[in-house]
Amino acid sequence: xxxxxxxxxxxxxxxxxxxxxxxxxxxxxxxxxxxxxxxxxxxxxxxxxxxxxxxxxxxxxxxxxxxxxxxxxxxxxxxxxxxxxxxxxxxxxxxxxxxxxxxxxxxxxxxxxxxxxxxxxxxxxxxxxxxxxxxxxxxxxxxxxxxxxxxxxxxxxxxxxxxxxxxxxxxxxxxxxxxxxxxxxxxxxxxxxxxxxxxxxxxxxxxxxxxxxxxxxxxxxxxxxxxxxxxxxxxxxxxxxxxxxxxxxxxxxxxxxxxxxxxxx
Amino acid sequence: xxxxxxxxxxxxxxxxxxxxxxxxxxxxxxxxxxxxxxxxxxxxxxxxxxxxxxxxxxxxxxxxxxxxxxxxxxxxxxxxxxxxxxxxxxxxxxxxxxxxxxxxxxxxxxxxxxxxxxxxxxxxxxxxxxxxxxxxxxxxxxxxxxxxxxxxxxxxxxxxxxxxxxxxxxxxxxxxxxxxxxxxxxxxxxxxxxxxxxxxxxxxxxxxxxxxxxxxxxxxxxxxxxxxxxxxxxxxxxxxxxxxxxxxxxxxxxxxxxxxxxxxx
Numbered sequence: 001x002x003x004x005x006x007x008x009x010x011x012x013x014x015x016x017x018x019x020x021x022x023x024x025x026x027x028x029x030x031x032x033x034x035x036x037x038x039x040x041x042x043x044x045x046x047x048x049x050x051x052x053x054x055x056x057x058x059x060x061x062x063x064x065x066x067x068x069x070x071x072x073x074x075x076x077x078x079x080x081x082x083x084x085x086x087x088x089x090x091x092x093x094x095x096x097x098x099x100x101x102x103x104x105x106x107x108x109x110x111x112x113x114x115x116x117x118x119x120x121x122x123x124x125x126x127x128x129x130x131x132x133x134x135x136x137x138x139x140x141x142x143x144x145x146x147x148x149x150x151x152x153x154x155x156x157x158x159x160x161x162x163x164x165x166x167x168x169x170x171x172x173x174x175x176x177x178x179x180x181x182x183x184x185x186x187x188x189x190x191x192x193x194x195x196x197x198x199x200x201x202x203x204x205x206x207x208x209x210x211x212x213x214x215x216x217x218x219x220x221x222x223x224x225x226x227x228x229x230x231x232x233x234x235x236x237x238x239x240x241x242x243x244x245x246x247x248x249x250x251x252x253x254x255x256x257x258x259x260x261x262x263x264x265x
Numbered sequence: 266x267x268x269x270x271x272x273x274x275x276x277x278x279x280x281x282x283x284x285x286x287x288x289x290x291x292x293x294x295x296x297x298x299x300x301x302x303x304x305x306x307x308x309x310x311x312x313x314x315x316x317x318x319x320x321x322x323x324x325x326x327x328x329x330x331x332x333x334x335x336x337x338x339x340x341x342x343x344x345x346x347x348x349x350x351x352x353x354x355x356x357x358x359x360x361x362x363x364x365x366x367x368x369x370x371x372x373x374x375x376x377x378x379x380x381x382x383x384x385x386x387x388x389x390x391x392x393x394x395x396x397x398x399x400x401x402x403x404x405x406x407x408x409x410x411x412x413x414x415x416x417x418x419x420x421x422x423x424x425x426x427x428x429x430x431x432x433x434x435x436x437x438x439x440x441x442x443x444x445x446x447x448x449x450x451x452x453x454x455x456x457x458x459x460x461x462x463x464x465x466x467x468x469x470x471x472x473x474x475x476x477x478x479x480x481x482x483x484x485x486x487x488x489x490x491x492x493x494x495x496x497x498x499x500x501x502x503x504x505x506x507x508x509x510x511x512x513x514x515x516x517x518x519x520x521x522x523x524x525x526x527x528x529x530x
Contacts, residue, residue: 073397077365081356084368088353091346100342103349108373111388121386123376127408132338143392 003043004168005129006252008036009158012049012139013175014242015090021056022082024089032173032248033093039252043129043168045161046094046101049154050139053086054079058141058151066115066147076149079141080107087138094136102133106140106152115150117160129165137161155226162230170227170235171251173242178260179224192258197265198231227262237262268308269433270394271517273301274423277316277404278440279507280355286321287347289354297438297513298358304517308394308433310426311359311366314419315404318351319344323416328406331380332413341414344406345372352403359401367398371405371417380415382425394430402426420491427495435492435500436516438507443525444489457523462530463496492527502527 010032017023036046050058058064061075087103094101110120128135139154155172162170182190201224227237240247240259250257275297282288301311315323323329326340352368359366375385393400404419420437427435447455466489492502505512505524515522 067396070397073365074363076396076398077360077367080367081360084349084353084356088349091349095342095346098339100338102342102345102372103370104373105368105370107367108369108389109386111392119386119388121374121384123384124373124408127376127410131332131341131408131413132335133341143389143396145392148396 004166005043005045006041007045007047007158007162007167007170008248008252009154009170009172010046010048010090010242010248011172011174012051012054012154014051014173015048016051016053016086018052018055021052022085023052024086026089028243029089029093031245032242033090033097033099035246035249036094036252037097037099039249041252044134045125045129045165045167046090046134046136047154047158047161048087048090048136048138050083050086053082054139054141054151057082063141063149064151066144067149072149076141083138083140087136090138091136094134100133101136102128104128104135104137106137106157107142110142110152112142112144112150112152114146115144115152117152117156118145120160120164122164125165153222153226155223159226159228159230162235163233167230167235170230170237171248172223172227172237172239173248173251174220174223174239175241175243176220176239177241177258178239179220193260195261195263197263198228199265201228201231201262224262231262231264234264269431270308270310271306272310272312272423272427272432272435273513273517274419274435274437275311275313275355275507275513276437276439277314277319277419279316279438280313281316281318281351283317283320286317287350288317289351291354293508294354294358296510297507298355298362298364300511300514301359301517302362302364304514306517309399310390310394310430310432311355311399311401312419312423312426313352313355313401313403315348315351318347319404319406319416322347323406328414329416331409331411331415337414341406348403348405352401355403356401359399365398366401367393369393369400369402371402371422372407375407375417377407377409377412377415377417379411380409380417382417382421383410385425385429387429390430418487418491420488424491424493424495427500428498432495432500435495435502436513437488437492437502437504438513438516439485439488439504440506440508441485442506442523443504444485458525460526460528462528463493464530466493466496466527489527496527496529499529
């Protein structure tokens with residue numbers, strides 16, 4: 001098989017309660033697993049964020065700055081362990097819907113350099129896609145050749161996977177409808193932008209700050225900036241609100257859906 | 266840091282009830298986590314078997330033969346999921362004893378060819394050891410370049426890791442005291458052999474069949490045969506009974522312990 005994979009991101013703000021440490025949103029996870037199963041995409045990679053699992057501990061042990069103190073080594077263990085627990089809930093839901101899901105841990109097959117992906121082993125993932133498996137990855141603490149360790153965001157991962165596995169498209173499921181002219185959580189007159197070109201994105205024509213809750217891997221601006229390399233390679237990205245039922249399903253099916261398209265223009 | 270790592274195998278027959286599908290031996294897992302924590306080994310890799318988690322499902326979906334039928338793809342997902350559940354119990358115990366443990370999934374960073382390890386990405390594991398983390402791996406279903414997928418035994422993994430990371434020694438924690446002149450479960454006059462050289466091992470001077478319960482990755486003979494490449498490279502292996510308290514602790518500390526030493530002679 002040689003379908004070009006779709007890459008679906010499930011934001012940490014969607015599958016967890018970002019305000020409460022280590023609290024999953026089980027209802028959202030179950031609903032999204034069902035939407036993914038119903039959509040029957042022929043080749044799919046799922047990436048999920050850490051939300052209140054990863055960020056909470058990463059902050060507590062100050063892991064964002066890399067290694068500075070031996071006590072952080074146990075913090076690495078605990079943070080990774082928390083992420084595997086969240087991932088386990090996602091896997092349980094996907095497999096209960098008979099999706100051929102298989103977890104692929106970023107920390108097991110990639111290293112970063114100063115926080116950016118430096119190398120990754122592509123063979124296992126490539127073969128999984130060929131076999132019709134659905135690899136599931138997540139934002140993770142990883143080993144870093146300069147900083148000792150680093151936090152790899154699900155967003156950087158999405159962009160890198162899209163390029164390395166020649167994705168057909170990216171679907172980013174977040175907690176807002178897409179990009180707005182202003183922050184919709186602050187300004188009532190904010191309007192959803194239905195399409196943003198690469199040129200506009202680079203010029204930052206729109207105010208794309210959106211996430212008010214702390215996110216150590218960056219808010220909406222960071223998320224969208226991470227996608228630029230993929231968009232430059234003509235991989236279209238679609239931002240949809242995954243907290244609203246059927247949005248992810250419609251996006252996966254290629255149906256008309258409320259959201260923001262990012263493309264090369 | 267550049268300590269040569271110790272590789273510790275915890276047999277599936279020790280950490281699970283091999284006669285009951287998907288049944289962990291939580292008491293053994295907890296005790297072994299405590300023994301590992303007390304031993305304070307400076308550089309350590311832990312590998313555990315699948316026992317009644319991996320073997321049960323692998324058999325049910327006939328995964329040992331590789332890919333033959335599309336229904337097996339979901340079997341791959343389910344088998345891997347079962348292994349991550351068993352691993353999760355091991356991780357929980359290790360981390361509760363404040364061991365800097367971090368899981369490394371074989372299926373995420375290696376592929377096999379006809380059931381034998383063909384390639385592995387060493388960078389993340391190498392850096393983990395340098396950082397003082399304790400990588401924890403396990404027998405896993407993996408992608409195979411000839412068979413589609415394959416079952417990678419914890420024993421093959423131990424031998425390969427020992428060679429690739431220049432281990433100082435291997436400690437194999439099983440459910441028997443070591444190698445016997447005859448099968449101790451059948452023949453009462455069977456005697457424990459305290460040391461077996463490579464030459465003797467190759468000549469199979471001793472009857473080293475031992476496991477009576479089905480093990481799709483091979484019984485004691487298979488386990489010991491897997492270690493030959495490491496022993497040839499002068500890495501000593503020690504077989505101990507991990508179902509008996511303090512044996513693994515003593516082995517890790519380098520203290521005198523009941524068991525069988527396998528060395529180049």
